[in-house]
Amino acid sequence: MGAAIGLDGVDKAYLDRDTGTTRHVLHDFSLRVEPGELVAVVGASGTGKSTLLHLVAGLEQPDRGTVTAGTGQPRFGVVFQQPRLLDWIPVERNVDLAAGVAGATPDDVRQVLDDVGLTAVKGAYPPALTGGQRQRVAVARAFVVRPEIVLLDEPFGALDEVTARRLRLLLQDLWLREPRTGLLVTRNVLEAAFLADRVIVLADQPARIVREYRIVRPRPRTPDDPALFDLHREIVADRQRGSGSAARWSR
Numbered sequence: 001m002g003a004a005i006g007l008d009g010v011d012k013a014y015l016d017r018d019t020g021t022t023r024h025v026l027h028d029f030s031l032r033v034e035p036g037e038l039v040a041v042v043g044a045s046g047t048g049k050s051t052l053l054h055l056v057a058g059l060e061q062p063d064r065g066t067v068t069a070g071t072g073q074p075r076f077g078v079v080f081q082q083p084r085l086l087d088w089i090p091v092e093r094n095v096d097l098a099a100g101v102a103g104a105t106p107d108d109v110r111q112v113l114d115d116v117g118l119t120a121v122k123g124a125y126p127p128a129l130t131g132g133q134r135q136r137v138a139v140a141r142a143f144v145v146r147p148e149i150v151l152l153d154e155p156f157g158a159l160d161e162v163t164a165r166r167l168r169l170l171l172q173d174l175w176l177r178e179p180r181t182g183l184l185v186t187r188n189v190l191e192a193a194f195l196a197d198r199v200i201v202l203a204d205q206p207a208r209i210v211r212e213y214r215i216v217r218p219r220p221r222t223p224d225d226p227a228l229f230d231l232h233r234e235i236v237a238d239r240q241r242g243s244g245s246a247a248r249w250s251r
């Protein structure tokens, strides 16, 4: 089911070296993600979406407040926009390396390669793969550790729409097999609506949650579901109207 994520009263600021000023990205920011819940974070560029992920992953420390992920040391799976593979070793070895770190077995590697549809190319080197296949390797590497928390930072942002759609369906499939706790940062509002249980909209500086939508469409979802397009339009229209006061919708 995954582990809960909690940010409580978090401050995070960076020094802007160009101007010598401090940029307060988060101030007194709180968010809770329930075990097994997938929360998508959308919002304008520079609002602090990636900062949020980095804090949860422990790559950054809060200046104030607490960030908790599970109870002890949860297993994380992380997928970035770029697959970040080792080009000089075959696909299977790329996944093996991640598996080894987490104590997963060769059977786990075979299984996850099968799950993501890469068994036929497991001996290939990453440069010989298509962009979609490379990102499937990245997904396999994230899931082979049986993560309790999955962090997705624009995971399909560099792919063409048809390939991205296939990968979203793959991700939904993996989630249906075993729900994990997830945070998905994306600029694609439709992707957020399709995949998430909840979409939060970040705006302002320091960032705050200006809108929150609970997506109650049953799974498996189809990317062509008109209700998701309606929700997409609603979220985009709300964002165009400005941040306004915090509000919550369900669909």
Ligand SMILES: Nc1ncnc2c1ncn2[C@@H]1O[C@H](COP(=O)(O)OP(=O)(O)OP(=O)(O)O)[C@@H](O)[C@H]1O
Residues within 6 Å of the ligand: 014, 015, 016, 023, 025, 043, 044, 045, 046, 047, 048, 049, 050, 051, 052
């Ligand atoms: N390590 C850092 N040092 C200095 N400033 C940083 C650092 N990381 C982030 N920032 C600044 O903090 C702000 C928030 O950055 P962040 O990457 O979290 O935003 P974002 O919403 O993910 O943006 P984008 O959608 O463009 O990726 C930006 O102004 C960025 O320049």
